[in-house]
Amino acid sequence: xxxxxxxxFTVKFANVNGTGSxxxxxxxxxxxxxxxxxxxxxxxxxxxxxxxxxxxEVRVSDxxxxxxxxxxxxxxxxxxxxxxxDLAAVAPGGYLIYDSSWPREELMARNDVTVLGVPLxxxxxxxxxxxxxxxxxKNTAYVGVLAALLEMDVSVIEQLLLDTFGSKTHLVDANKxxxxxxxxxxxxxxxxxxxxxxxxxxKTNGYIMIDGNSTAALGxxxxxxxxxxxxxxxxxxxxxxxxxxxxxxxxxxxxTEKNNYxxxxxxxxxxxxGMALGAGWNGARSFTPTSGPGISLMSEFIGYGYYTEIxxxxxxxxxxxxxxxxxxxxxxxxxxxxxxxSHGDTKHVCLYPANPEEAFYLSVEAFDxxxxxxTPVFVLSDLDIGMNDWMIKDLKWDxxxxxxxxxxxxxxxxxxxxxxxxxxxVDGDGIPYRTIPGSHPKGSYFTRGSGHNKFGGYTEDASEYxxxxxxxxxxxETAKTLVPKPAVDFSKNNEVGIISIGSCDDAxxxxxxxxxxxxxxxxxxRVKAFPFTKEVQKFLDxxxxxxxxxxxxxxxxxxxxxxxTEVDPxxxxxxxxxxxxxxxxxxxxxxxxxxxxxxxxx
Amino acid sequence: MSYIKKPKIIRDNDPRNKLGxxxxxxxxxxxxxxxxxxxxxxxxxxxxxxxxxxxxxYRMIKFSGIGCSxxxxxxxxxxxHGFNSVHGRMPSVAxxxxxxxxxxxxxxxxxxxxxxxIGMGQFSHAIRRNLNMLYIIxxxxxxxxxxxxxxxxxxxxxxxxxxxxNLQTPIDPCxxxxxxxxxxxxxxxxxxxxxLVPLLxxxxxxxxxxxxxxxxxxxxxxxxxxxxxxxxxxxETKREAIYTDYIAPFxxxxxxxxxxxxVEVDLHEGGKVVLHKADDNxxxxxxxxxxxxxxDASDKGELLTGLLYINESxxxxxxxxNTVIKPLNQIAFEDLCPGxxxxxxxxxxxx
Numbered sequence: 001x002x003x004x005x006x007x008x009f010t011v012k013f014a015n016v017n018g019t020g021s022x023x024x025x026x027x028x029x030x031x032x033x034x035x036x037x038x039x040x041x042x043x044x045x046x047x048x049x050x051x052x053x054x055x056x057e058v059r060v061s062d063x064x065x066x067x068x069x070x071x072x073x074x075x076x077x078x079x080x081x082x083x084x085x086d087l088a089a090v091a092p093g094g095y096l097i098y099d100s101s102w103p104r105e106e107l108m109a110r111n112d113v114t115v116l117g118v119p120l121x122x123x124x125x126x127x128x129x130x131x132x133x134x135x136x137x138k139n140t141a142y143v144g145v146l147a148a149l150l151e152m153d154v155s156v157i158e159q160l161l162l163d164t165f166g167s168k169t170h171l172v173d174a175n176k177x178x179x180x181x182x183x184x185x186x187x188x189x190x191x192x193x194x195x196x197x198x199x200x201x202x203k204t205n206g207y208i209m210i211d212g213n214s215t216a217a218l219g220x221x222x223x224x225x226x227x228x229x230x231x232x233x234x235x236x237x238x239x240x241x242x243x244x245x246x247x248x249x250x251x252x253x254x255x256t257e258k259n260n261y262x263x264x265x266x267x268x269x270x271x272x273x274g275m276a277l278g279a280g281w282n283g284a285r286s287f288t289p290t291s292g293p294g295i296s297l298m299s300e301f302i303g304y305g306y307y308t309e310i311x312x313x314x315x316x317x318x319x320x321x322x323x324x325x326x327x328x329x330x331x332x333x334x335x336x337x338x339x340x341x342s343h344g345d346t347k348h349v350c351l352y353p354a355n356p357e358e359a360f361y362l363s364v365e366a367f368d369x370x371x372x373x374x375t376p377v378f379v380l381s382d383l384d385i386g387m388n389d390w391m392i393k394d395l396k397w398d399x400x401x402x403x404x405x406x407x408x409x410x411x412x413x414x415x416x417x418x419x420x421x422x423x424x425x426v427d428g429d430g431i432p433y434r435t436i437p438g439s440h441p442k443g444s445y446f447t448r449g450s451g452h453n454k455f456g457g458y459t460e461d462a463s464e465y466x467x468x469x470x471x472x473x474x475x476x477e478t479a480k481t482l483v484p485k486p487a488v489d490f491s492k493n494n495e496v497g498i499i500s501i502g503s504c505d506d507a508x509x510x511x512x513x514x515x516x517x518x519x520x521x522x523x524x525x526r527v528k529a530f531p532f533t534k535e536v537q538k539f540l541d542x543x544x545x546x547x548x549x550x551x552x553x554x555x556x557x558x559x560x561x562x563x564x565t566e567v568d569p570x571x572x573x574x575x576x577x578x579x580x581x582x583x584x585x586x587x588x589x590x591x592x593x594x595x596x597x598x599x600x601x602x
Numbered sequence: 603m604s605y606i607k608k609p610k611i612i613r614d615n616d617p618r619n620k621l622g623x624x625x626x627x628x629x630x631x632x633x634x635x636x637x638x639x640x641x642x643x644x645x646x647x648x649x650x651x652x653x654x655x656x657x658x659x660y661r662m663i664k665f666s667g668i669g670c671s672x673x674x675x676x677x678x679x680x681x682x683h684g685f686n687s688v689h690g691r692m693p694s695v696a697x698x699x700x701x702x703x704x705x706x707x708x709x710x711x712x713x714x715x716x717x718x719x720i721g722m723g724q725f726s727h728a729i730r731r732n733l734n735m736l737y738i739i740x741x742x743x744x745x746x747x748x749x750x751x752x753x754x755x756x757x758x759x760x761x762x763x764x765x766x767x768n769l770q771t772p773i774d775p776c777x778x779x780x781x782x783x784x785x786x787x788x789x790x791x792x793x794x795x796x797x798l799v800p801l802l803x804x805x806x807x808x809x810x811x812x813x814x815x816x817x818x819x820x821x822x823x824x825x826x827x828x829x830x831x832x833x834x835x836x837x838e839t840k841r842e843a844i845y846t847d848y849i850a851p852f853x854x855x856x857x858x859x860x861x862x863x864x865v866e867v868d869l870h871e872g873g874k875v876v877l878h879k880a881d882d883n884x885x886x887x888x889x890x891x892x893x894x895x896x897x898d899a900s901d902k903g904e905l906l907t908g909l910l911y912i913n914e915s916x917x918x919x920x921x922x923x924n925t926v927i928k929p930l931n932q933i934a935f936e937d938l939c940p941g942x943x944x945x946x947x948x949x950x951x952x953x
Contacts, residue, residue, distance in 0.1 A: 208952035249944075258926040273694075278702070399941050443660065446683075447686065
């Protein structure tokens with residue numbers, strides 16, 4: 001640092017949870033977004049309601065990088081409990097802002113960090129009457145300080161206040177007063193702007209700021225899902241909250257005010273997935289959102305859905321495991337579990353969105369795949385995608401879209417048939433025909449998780465049993481042709497490649513740019529689905545060395561690749577970053593360089 | 603072993619219902635339960651019920667969990683879709699299916715193990731939702747498929763086949779269901795078809811969760827001396843709290859009771875029940891009284907049977923969910939997808 005730069009820095013807010021800081025922090029981020037500058041927010045919050053440390057990190061990136069940079073240029077230290085660690089986290093040459101109503105000498109302990117004391121509490125206590133306002137407005141006041149230090153467009157912030165609070169003029173006024181308090185104090189006492197600051201741009205035109213649970217829920221609405229069952233669990237809860245909200249806009253029958261949907265809060269995850277299967281079996285598009293512990297509980301039913309061939313969509317917004325783990329931290333620890341969930345020979349179609357944009361499109365696609373393949377389909381998102389606000393391209397919808405309901409026999413088709421058998425492979429693709437209960441007398445069949453033959457009858461006959469499970473394998477082969485292909489960036493000049501998954505994507509994009517500047521060019525493939533399509537095998541075959549980068553301790557994706565493709569395991573170099581924080585590009589760079597240098601030394 | 607289809611024998615003089623269907627049309631595959639199993643009698647009573655009610659089989663859906671009891675949906679109404687789910691989890695599947703299409707008649711068949719042990723949670727919550735279904739517990743106090751362990755409904759002191767007594771207090775599904783707010787609770791005996799069939803009819807025509815606990819002796823593992831759920835014991839201890847007649851729509855009430863001793867309740871899905879009191883102190887419209895009567899009888903070693911509680915005015919799951927009348931699985935995609943313009947407007951809020 002040192003030299004003047006625009007639109008490239010990270011501001012981290014250290015707060016106490018339950019003090020209303022998140023709206024101020026969002027306001028800061030959204031204002032920068034509205035100035036046309038690419039920005040992303042990462043929330044590191046406790047599994048708690050009030051009183052524990054919480055951090056919010058806003059990265060401003062001219063190039064639109066969305067992973068955390070791993071470096072903090074400005075720390076807004078509002079939590080005395082964490083002053084020491086917050087000071088330690090600031091990059092050399094950075095700044096720390098704190099509430100100097102209570103002066104803290106120890107904050108001066110670093111001579112490479114500039115400490116800016118602002119008497120936020122004192123100022124707010126003078127201006128505001130109620131205890132609640134005094135607490136809340138301290139947050140708005142520090143946004144005012146930042147606005148001055150970073151030369152932000154104050155009119156943008158004021159417009160945002162109007163948009164947020166609308167007709168509640170007392171809130172608009174109070175926030176404006178607090179904003180001015182901070183802004184004027186900074187102008188009067190500090191050298192503004194800092195060597196790094198914001199500069200209005202146009203790089204956010206055509207973008208929105210949204211979290212992936214909202215976009216996944218929107219995908220459910222647009223895919224025509226009508227039954228959603230769930231049991232509350234962090235970090236998936238906001239997916240159903242969003243679905244509920246969107247349904248209240250879009251799914252009310254105008255004439256009767258009744259719901260064109262059913263949202264059922266189940267007694268546990270076992271019931272939640274049972275309901276989703278019951279609805280899918282009965283011809284509704286159904287889904288259930290959960291996180292890792294929920295998948296563990298659902299596993300018996302997931303195997304049932306696989307064997308009896310019932311469509312439904314299961315969202316796993318992954319959090320840090322094992323066991324209860326860290327419910328408010330992110331991880332990709334459920335890759336193996338979802339791929340093979342349940343006892344016996346089972347394997348499942350899984351989709352892996354990289355960001356909220358893909359969470360929307362893959363959510364829609366999951367419903368089609370579930371019905372085409374007549375099987376539960378997983379969408380594996382994670383806390384970072386699901387609960388953080390990302391800058392993504394405007395979502396598009398093609399009004400010509402028709403859902404693919406798969407092989408469902410209509411009552412007319414049944415009328416003209418001699419007889420119907422549920423599990424016959426009529427077309428040779430491993431996918432049988434199904435019927436919806438109540439549609440026609442000839443359509444009935446018996447759904448059972450016990451051994452059944454291709455006619456749907458109970459069986460304990462060795463060959464009849466095997467006939468059905470072998471057909472399921474054939475269906476698995478068909479799935480490979482239907483699931484989304486990976487995203488590939490390939491040049492035949494490069495001998496080394498990266499394979500990764502989900503929310504690692506942005507850190508890898510940035511890491512590849514850094515490596516490219518050092519003349520190390522790596523190809524890149526990001527899997528979007530399991531089973532792996534032939535493009536994945538081709539990519540594996542085309543490289544001498546492949547880094548598999550993922551967010552879990554045991555290298556679950558690398559093992560899945562070794563098990564489910566024909567790759568020589570020696571070519572795979574597994575890179576695992578799994579501390580619960582979204583991965584930093586520099587960590588990816590370091591790990592790759594370490595491996596490459598070790599290879600050259602050998 | 604594969605399943606065996608029952609041979610279909612049509613005789614000219616077979617009775618036919620209003621749909622022109624015979625008993626045979628409501629049969630399922632051949633039962634593989636033990637000869638003399640109470641469950642097969644219940645299957646017979648169900649067939650009688652749906653035949654008499656002129657139900658189109660394809661408009662009915664059948665659910666079960668795991669266990670001997672849960673095999674029975676295969677033994678009736680082959681023309682209905684059936685769903686033999688996982689152990690103790692049938693209520694959730696029925697809930698989802700009901701959400702997708704609440705027009706279909708829903709019958710669930712469970713056992714005492716499937717409901718009162720592994721399935722206690724889902725059973726309780728289906729009651730709380732007042733899910734519109736007939737839920738039959740084929741209750742024999744014992745695990746049959748795993749060869750004779752006590753279930754949670756086994757009475758204190760009731761003995762296993764080899765003589766060991768049960769030392770844990772039983773769960774009575776009827777008092778539990780009434781406490782949880784069930785809107786229709788009855789008890790009967792597989793050996794008393796005259797009592798059982800009207801209860802099944804009323805339960806099926808009731809809108810909301812209709813639970814019928816049917817004592818259904820296990821001839822192989824729990825029909826010995828010392829068992830309180832044997833045929834002999836059940837016959838000896840069974841006492842009817844109330845006599846139930848189901849009266850189909852547009853038909854006459856044949857038996858007239860003295861005023862003050864009978865109650866009529868109209869059923870939402872058609873017909874009504876006429877309840878004739880066997881005991882002046884018992885009212886099936888009063889939760890507290892009903893629970894007390896069941897417990898008092900139990901203390902005397904009696905099994906109280908009949909329609910023990912009914913509340914026809916309680917909103918069912920569909921009503922509390924406020925879903926449209928048209929089944930959700932039949933709404934056109936165009937009416938479900940908001941389209942590109944709505945998306946565009948919505949996204950403005952995220953700018």
